[in-house]
Amino acid sequence: MDSRPYEEIRYTPRPGHADYPAEVRYGGYQDYRGGGRFSGRITAAYVAAGAIAKKLLKTVGVEVLAHTVQIGKVKLCKEVSYEEIRRETYRNPVRCVDPETAERMLEEIRAAVRDGDSVGGIVEGIALGVPAGWGFPIFDSIDADLAKMVFNIPGVKGVEFGSGFKAASMRGSENNDQYTIKDGKIVTETNNSGGVLGGLSNGMPIKMRVAFKPTASIPRGQKTVDLRKLREIELRLRGRYDPCIVPRAVPVVEACMALVLADHAIRMGAIPQVLG
Numbered sequence: 001m002d003s004r005p006y007e008e009i010r011y012t013p014r015p016g017h018a019d020y021p022a023e024v025r026y027g028g029y030q031d032y033r034g035g036g037r038f039s040g041r042i043t044a045a046y047v048a049a050g051a052i053a054k055k056l057l058k059t060v061g062v063e064v065l066a067h068t069v070q071i072g073k074v075k076l077c078k079e080v081s082y083e084e085i086r087r088e089t090y091r092n093p094v095r096c097v098d099p100e101t102a103e104r105m106l107e108e109i110r111a112a113v114r115d116g117d118s119v120g121g122i123v124e125g126i127a128l129g130v131p132a133g134w135g136f137p138i139f140d141s142i143d144a145d146l147a148k149m150v151f152n153i154p155g156v157k158g159v160e161f162g163s164g165f166k167a168a169s170m171r172g173s174e175n176n177d178q179y180t181i182k183d184g185k186i187v188t189e190t191n192n193s194g195g196v197l198g199g200l201s202n203g204m205p206i207k208m209r210v211a212f213k214p215t216a217s218i219p220r221g222q223k224t225v226d227l228r229k230l231r232e233i234e235l236r237l238r239g240r241y242d243p244c245i246v247p248r249a250v251p252v253v254e255a256c257m258a259l260v261l262a263d264h265a266i267r268m269g270a271i272p273q274v275l276g
């Protein structure tokens with residue numbers, strides 16, 4: 001990694017990045033060269049650990065998937081099957097299942113680059129095969145643990161399960177998932193709960209949507225302050241920056257979900273603590 005561009009911004013915090021609070025918190029001992037705790041690079045370790053978690057989950061029939069459902073203002077509007085998510089997600093650079101939407105998402109990123117700017121977006125994570133009844137109320141409920149884990153991905157600003165924020169404007173009769181029997185199993189007709197009720201899995205797919213902000217580091221001039229001279233200055237960034245972190249975050253969301261669910265599976269006794 002070329003850390004030279006970071007020398008120039010050591011005392012001029014980037015708006016939207018962690019530089020200023022990290023300087024206050026760690027008094028210069030933070031890694032200001034771009035490779036530290038606040039860099040997206042930290043998520044490589046999440047993905048490595050997540051790969052092991054996914055293998056453990058496979059032994060109990062749980063699968064975790066993730067894909068891009070929004071970049072900037074471009075949304076994936078059509079329903080996609082789990083099979084399509086498995087097959088198509090990694091076929092294009094934005095990790096969106098639908099090729100036509102993926103092309104529009106790419107154009108959204110290109111437009112931001114032309115403006116010296118950046119865009120955010122949303123990653124949907126899905127866990128299939130989680131049986132009903134996993135979770136530990138009150139402090140370790142399954143949705144609380146998943147939300148906490150994904151908030152440890154740099155750049156995450158929002159999380160919702162199932163109907164999420166939309167539930168606030170729905171009626172109970174619309175939002176309640178009604179029970180039925182399918183192939184001898186208790187299931188719900190809809191999945192507005194996102195597979196979690198009362199902090200416990202309910203046997204339906206766990207569905208969460210994770211919102212990422214637009215990348216903080218942008219080439220466009222921005223106002224900041226020189227921390228040593230206590231003077232306002234204009235910041236013009238050099239170096240390599242992602243105009244959109246969302247495609248890179250897809251395997252990270254997947255890994256985070258897998259880590260939390262493997263942990264719950266072990267604590268529930270579904271996966272033995274020591275594999276024989």
Ligand SMILES: Cc1cc2nc3c(=O)[nH]c(=O)nc-3n(C[C@H](O)[C@H](O)[C@H](O)COP(=O)(O)O)c2cc1C
Nearest residue numbers: 017018038039040154155156216217241242245248
């Ligand atoms: C995979 C990944 C790559 C990232 N790359 C960048 C980047 O190139 N430039 C940047 O400003 N932020 C990047 N971020 C986000 C910042 O690390 C994050 O915004 C910053 O630490 C501030 O934390 P917060 O946004 O969670 O408040 C990346 C995040 C992830 C997950």
